Amino acid sequence: MIELKNITKIYEINKSDKVIALDDINLRIKEGELVVLKGASGSGKSTILSLIAALSKPTSGEVIVDTKKISKLPDNFASVYRRDNIGFIFQKYNLIPTLSVKENIILPLVPLNPDASDIQNKLDIVTNRFNISHKENAIVRNLSGGEQQRVAIARANINDPKIIIADEPTANLDEKLSLHFIEILRELKVLNKTIVVATHDPLFFGLDFVDREIEVHNGKIVV
Amino acid sequence: MILTPEVLAILILDVIFAFFGVIAFILSIKIFFGWNLESVSQGQYKLEKQSFLTATIIKYIFVIKVPLFLFFIFTLDKISHVLTGAMCAAGVVDATPYGTYLFILKIINLYLFAYWLVLHNEDIKHENQPYTKLKFGIFIIAFFFFIAELVVEWVMFASINVDKMVSCCGTLYSSSADSAISSIFSIDTPILLSLFYGNFFFIVVFYFLKRKYLFAISNLLFIVISIISLIVFFGTYIYELPTHHCPFCFLQSDYYYVGYLIYTLLFIGTFYGIVTGFVKESEKNITKNYKISMMFNFFYVILLSLYPIVFYIKNGVWL
Numbered sequence: 001m002i003e004l005k006n007i008t009k010i011y012e013i014n015k016s017d018k019v020i021a022l023d024d025i026n027l028r029i030k031e032g033e034l035v036v037l038k039g040a041s042g043s044g045k046s047t048i049l050s051l052i053a054a055l056s057k058p059t060s061g062e063v064i065v066d067t068k069k070i071s072k073l074p075d076n077f078a079s080v081y082r083r084d085n086i087g088f089i090f091q092k093y094n095l096i097p098t099l100s101v102k103e104n105i106i107l108p109l110v111p112l113n114p115d116a117s118d119i120q121n122k123l124d125i126v127t128n129r130f131n132i133s134h135k136e137n138a139i140v141r142n143l144s145g146g147e148q149q150r151v152a153i154a155r156a157n158i159n160d161p162k163i164i165i166a167d168e169p170t171a172n173l174d175e176k177l178s179l180h181f182i183e184i185l186r187e188l189k190v191l192n193k194t195i196v197v198a199t200h201d202p203l204f205f206g207l208d209f210v211d212r213e214i215e216v217h218n219g220k221i222v223v
Numbered sequence: 224m225i226l227t228p229e230v231l232a233i234l235i236l237d238v239i240f241a242f243f244g245v246i247a248f249i250l251s252i253k254i255f256f257g258w259n260l261e262s263v264s265q266g267q268y269k270l271e272k273q274s275f276l277t278a279t280i281i282k283y284i285f286v287i288k289v290p291l292f293l294f295f296i297f298t299l300d301k302i303s304h305v306l307t308g309a310m311c312a313a314g315v316v317d318a319t320p321y322g323t324y325l326f327i328l329k330i331i332n333l334y335l336f337a338y339w340l341v342l343h344n345e346d347i348k349h350e351n352q353p354y355t356k357l358k359f360g361i362f363i364i365a366f367f368f369f370i371a372e373l374v375v376e377w378v379m380f381a382s383i384n385v386d387k388m389v390s391c392c393g394t395l396y397s398s399s400a401d402s403a404i405s406s407i408f409s410i411d412t413p414i415l416l417s418l419f420y421g422n423f424f425f426i427v428v429f430y431f432l433k434r435k436y437l438f439a440i441s442n443l444l445f446i447v448i449s450i451i452s453l454i455v456f457f458g459t460y461i462y463e464l465p466t467h468h469c470p471f472c473f474l475q476s477d478y479y480y481v482g483y484l485i486y487t488l489l490f491i492g493t494f495y496g497i498v499t500g501f502v503k504e505s506e507k508n509i510t511k512n513y514k515i516s517m518m519f520n521f522f523y524v525i526l527l528s529l530y531p532i533v534f535y536i537k538n539g540v541w542l
Contacts, residue, residue, distance in 0.1 A: 006263075057271070062263040071268075072260065075275065077350050 045198035087156030097141035313392035392469035439500025492519030
């Protein structure tokens with residue numbers, strides 16, 4: 001379970017210029033739940049995602065994932081937590097354009113130093129699941145937007161994480177590809193992953209397999 | 224004041240160290256008095272970020288200070304050529320009233336910083352950072368020694384008068400009554416060697432018995448006894464001269480810079496020995512520290528012992 005308790009996040013640009021991204025919010029997400037965070041740009045959705053993924057720390061309050069206080073983790077432990085528990089799908093995919101599909105996907109495995117057969121097994125599972133196996137050796141910069149996103153999804157799943165986080169995943173996709181992504185989400189939901197998606201794309205609203213839609217407005221959760 | 228390029232480099236680094244040291248000191252005080260890992264307040268999160276910055280500053284000061292210590296000795300050796308009467312670093316150390324204090328401060332700081340670093344490495348291995356408060360508390364104390372070292376270093380280099388004749392190491396490290404350390408020469412050689420090998424014997428015994436506190440204390444004692452033994456007895460065999468006791472000359476090229484090896488072995492061996500008693504670590508780390516200490520101390524004793532043995536084999540007499 002993911003729990004955000006009394007979270008405030010202030011971005012301090014300088015002494016006099018502060019942005020209150022989250023203002024004393026509380027949120028609970030159950031294991032296996034698919035939650036869509038909706039709201040306008042700058043409402044605080046991405047900040048919630050970065051806190052759950054231990055990419056940043058709150059200004060005050062705490063983030064607890066399965067009894068672990070992840071907001072209190074030192075950086076080196078936060079990295080291990082991310083590696084073992086989180087699959088992050090970024091808006092702009094954050095792939096390394098000069099590497100191949102295979103190299104991008106197996107990147108999260110590198111710190112674990114697994115043997116070659118283990119890497120290949122995991123790679124085969126995710127590339128087949130996300131229908132990108134035929135492009136395994138292609139250089140990422142030569143792929144289309146939809147293909148790049150499937151690579152990003154495969155990379156996010158290579159470690160078989162419990163939590164999948166997607167930040168504006170369809171912002172760079174046309175409607176057809178966006179619908180395809182939603183189908184992938186449905187598959188991940190069947191695998192009992194906890195999924196948190198931040199989006200303002202109306203395609204995500206009112207979907208039958210989404211457990212909750214939470215609106216974020218000006219750093220607060222709208223009840 | 225003497226301002227060779229080497230001295231200038233040391234003095235500039237001192238200013239940089241002082242600047243970052245002061246920042247680390249101020250932050251250490253804030254962390255030491257405000258740290259509460261259970262808290263989820265804004266202040267605590269800020270301290271957690273600052274502790275990372277502070278630890279990084281202290282770590283890099285130490286990382287630079289270790290080679291800088293060797294560079295300092297090298298510099299003293301080099302400027303001994305321009306001081307009338309000085310034959311090696313010993314003459315430069317004795318050229319002002321501050322040289323000896325500076326040396327003592329440098330050695331204390333080297334051990335203090337190394338201890339801090341071990342504590343820090345142990346601290347960051349745990350999610351709950353059990354040594355954070357302690358390590359910054361130690362730095363608050365170490366900071367005063369550190370600043371004292373920088374000040375004395377400036378004062379020492381500023382006080383060196385190149386026109387003034389200084390004593391050479393042959394005079395300074397002799398048994399004559401007016402020598403600075405003449406008292407150590409009153410110890411009989413058999414007693415001194417018994418202390419030296421006896422101390423090492425206890426280190427070995429405590430190593431096998433895994434008595435970490437006794438092992439640490441034996442190592443602490445070994446620093447003092449080793450340096451005295453080196454000056455009074457073993458040094459004469461390195462120089463193959465019964466009257467030459469200088470602890471600096473064997474750092475020179477004439478002796479193949481063997482002094483750097485001798486002091487490095489002694490520092491690492493005794494340091495890891497001391498750490499076993501003063502840092503609570505995992506069994507695996509304690510065993511590793513025991514082994515490192517034992518290995519370096521062993522090589523130190525073997526290296527020093529070889530000099531008189533080889534001399535005897537070559538000449539058939541003891542000095």
